[in-house]
Amino acid sequence: MEREDDRVPTTTKLTTQVAIVGGGPAGQLLSHLLRLSGIDSVVLELRDRDYTIQRVRAGVLEHGAVELLREVGLGERLDREGQEHHGINLQFDGERHNVSFHDLIGRSVWVYGQQEVIKDLMQAHDAAGTPARYSVSDVRVEDILSDTPVVYFTQDGQDYELRGDFVVGSDGAHGVCRPTIPAEHKKTYRRDYPFGWLGILAHVRPSTEELIYSLHERGFAMHSMRSEKVSRLYLQVDPHDDIANWSDERIWSELDTRLGIPGWTLHHGEIFDKSITPMHSFVSDPMRYGRLFLAGDSAHIVPPTGAKGLNLAIADAAYLHEALTDWYRDGSETGLDEYSPRSLRRVWQIQHFSSWMTRMLHRFDESAEGGHPENVDYDYHVQLGQLRLLTSSERAMSHLAEVYTGLPMLTRQR
Known part of the structure; x- marks a missing residue:
């Protein structure tokens, strides 16, 4: 006061x-x-x-x-x-894997x-x-x-x-x-990253019960939500791109590609907010x-x-x-x-x-940083191997669950 x-x-x-x-x-x-x-x-x-x-x-x-x-x-x-x-869903190589925090660590x-x-x-x-x-x-x-x-x-x-x-x-x-x-x-x-996130808010019910993190050949995509009627979605893009280059139709098409798997449908709706945010x-x-x-x-x-x-x-x-x-x-x-x-x-x-x-979920184009373009596909397949190891190991998924749900916030009063 x-x-x-x-x-x-x-x-x-x-x-x-x-x-x-x-x-x-x-x-x-x-x-x-x-x-x-x-x-x-x-x-x-x-x-x-x-x-x-x-x-x-x-x-x-x-x-x-x-x-x-x-x-x-x-x-x-x-x-x-x-x-x-x-929990969350990790998606790669056309498959979606659920990591249940509740089952792994409660x-x-x-x-x-x-x-x-x-x-x-x-x-x-x-x-x-x-x-x-x-x-x-x-x-x-x-x-x-x-x-x-x-x-x-x-x-x-x-x-x-x-x-x-x-x-x-x-x-x-x-x-x-x-x-x-x-x-x-x-x-x-x-540390500056060679990509940004194009994020949208849309008046449409979420297409998933848990968040989806997807590694795709065309780049990262994510499905989140804000309420039962508003969805939050992201695409990995060039951080210097102009949002004007991304029509609503182009955004939904790219999200369909990067998030799509057989038997699942991404709901479309009115986009009422969109922007590109560099990452660092x-x-x-x-x-x-x-x-x-x-x-x-x-x-x-x-x-x-x-x-x-x-x-x-x-x-x-x-x-x-x-x-x-x-x-x-x-x-x-x-x-x-x-x-x-x-x-x-x-x-x-x-x-x-x-x-x-x-690093596990985004495509890194080394050519944009002065590296060798031929390394890009190699790195992508290393990422696929990493995700397969992670989702096939209960101990590895438990570690992800422990940190994602939060390190202990211990204080002397609590």
Whole structure:
């Protein structure tokens, strides 16, 4: 909760305990968790409220993420409207193989869009009287090595100075917080992939009960869903392609080809959203500098194949909440010191899993990267061999199930 000083200069001065830059899932969830622990925070978001709600993003929640959301009062609508999934389908060489998480390890995942999680968080903040400040601009972070870091921003033409004990940068890959860390005090790791995902949303009931991941000679394809009436589908494409080149008819034809198997029909419907997203992996190390902490996409990006971006953001928020709670409760800095290495251990494990899934299920054209075109078919048949080994081994499928449904999200409170 913010508190204005008695003086009202040209720049309005505000104070809080934790200033959070970025109103995505990491920032909003951290603020919610802090409020439940009696710790004040202010969330600043560049976009307006409607954009934040309507932006379509990832939609698979791990087992542990769902448990956490339920524990902190955010599970009611998820349980009512979300879709529990007990496994996935891996498709290759014209055959579809089911990997049953429920049978293998007794866990599941939930299809529930990131924007739906954001809606639940907004509703909780509105009810508590702690909504984020939206449509802010000219954000800059200073004094992060001091005991009172400051965030300057403008909203509705008014300049503000927000001081707190800590600043959390959850403002995404293109935010202002990560660049605040001097270059000599951080190291970044990046891997760009030679393809992107063409994603669509269509008003049509899903054609499958479980998600389908398909490796086809023409490239990767995926069938997901958002509700009983809306399907989410993807195609591997050139990341530099123009979406205007992809008519609805061409999209459905390509999806029919890459997802089709005998005796199964892909339902077609009205496409109401389509876009092409390049794919890359990214990690910034460390996730802390002075009193500034990074969380979510501001610190790491994973390709969407493993459905991990949203879940990593949730884990960051849970870990950082625990560290801040320890500091405010008894002055312990152990959790603050452990936050970056602890989160990065999880991040690199998930980077491995997401890269593994991506390399196993996409066609890699080495000629586009200066390699030899004749290697492409060889690599494709290696991928087929890998998928056959995976789907013929219960132990291998159990490992996939364990990581896909989520690494343990252990905290000292839970």
